[in-house]
Amino acid sequence: MFRSRSKAQAATPEVTADQPKKPRDPQAPKGRPTPKRSEASAQRRSLASTPANRKEAAKRQREARRVDLAKQREALASGDERYLPARDKGPVRSFARDFVDARYSVAEFFLPLAVLILILSMINRGAFQSYVLLAWLVVIVLIVINSVVTALTFKRALKQRFPDENTRGAVPYALMRTLQMRRLRLPKPKVKRGAKP
Template structure:
């Protein structure tokens, strides 16, 4: 059904739309533009950043489709295959290096020590702990002995529990004493020391709680020896 005057309205709407498109998208030189005059850069090529990244990365190898291809790729990355004699020689050399490093660490060589054990301040703290008799070092053997006694004779559990509590209190007091002693003597010997007493005290208490023959590095001083 046609209404009167509709063709005239459609013609006017099409004319106004064409004029709006020309005003918004076309400038005087025929280039694309926006309503505010901002020119959009032509596309058709990647940005410089993407191009540089693609050149740096290079081609990516396709993923292996089967387990055989994966094994072959792992073998190629490992390099040439060694013979049995060469593997034995390499294993012996590796064991020798590990044993040498461990021996130097136990002897106190600063280059082979862990980061927590390095430095003259930590060495001095170890000497202070090793030169005294520490009640903390009896914790593990005494605890194991009391546990075996409790398992063998359950009737004495009533008496062992208070003894364990008393022993733990004495060990805590001994740990505080050795930590304070190490902090005070380290400050006197090394006035420029910037390490906190809290960390140094924890380090000393941790070493004191270990049995003497199991300490690493090995003790360099005898029990009762006086330190400068």
Template sequence: MKLLRRGGSDDSDKPEVSVPEAPSEEDATQAASSSRVTEGKGRPTPKRRDAEGKRRGPVAPAPLTAKEARARRKAARKSKSKDQRKAESAQRRASASERRNRMLAGEEKFLLPRDRGPVRAYVRDIVDSRRNLVGLFMPLALVLIMTMFLGPVIQQYVTLAMFVMMLLMVIEGIYLGRMVNKKARARFPDSTDGGFGLGWYAFVRASQIRKLRAPLPRVKPGDAI
């Protein structure tokens, strides 16, 4: 349609301007249905715990004192029945026993940090394949201490014997430390584990009774390493 100028004259030089027609009822219905279909796409995705309907309460702060920690453990025990406490205790003992058995067997995952690594395992094999004099120190020391109550004269001999044992133990400890460091450097040239710490580790293991060593020995005395 043409727009008339003010005054009623017709301006034939200007272009015609078309006025958009009002949308039909069918178009309005289609637009409404489309908006209903895509209504939820603009919302953020809900969290998993909200979608599953789970609600988590606030986490209790950590206990500040040992007394507070004991009070919490006591309250937790009271909230459980006697049978539940027995079952949990049995499960803890079984789990601890399994971890200890695997540690004694030498499984790397269950070893203490001081025992981990191929170098420490190699040093343990070296010590376990030898008959060390320092391994007799503890039982002989107990015998000598018991004999000190027999009389003053015997005490003098016991004191001298213990002094000699300590001197021999120091000499063997120095020799053992140097030997394991030399062999470990030859077997593992790229390893940084060595020096006084490795020698002390070998000395401590050699001073223990063979049956009480942990991890348990993998070799017998006299075996080639």
């Protein structure tokens, strides 16, 4: 019992107060470069501005999202390419908007025509109801024909203007824009009707 303790003491060398710890040589490399003053202060600022808990982090994220959405709304109103949403960015999408805005389409008048036909359908007279249904059918057929013609002419214009670029999704984008009334379109129209895009 006593013997094992003395063996353990003999095995581990004792550090005495007479042996001081060796200081690091000032010429020896420390393993990383010294940061510049601007980098160090930026790092201190980022550490100071990191949120303390999840609640504050979520609040900051909501605030950042709100600022981004405000910038996007302003860009949609002004047409500023830098802050537009991803679906509206690029020269192909800009050309699609100008192509649609430069011409009349039946689809943009769908909403007022639908309201008018709905009001007329409330008039309860036998022969009049059949005329209202015929008007619905005529409007829908005109929109389909107009959309097909617009899609074909737009595809042709895209091939001429952007032969080497990726134009995927541009035709549905243009057709969706034709369904909106000109005043309500976002980004706002930049070309007048009849102008060449």
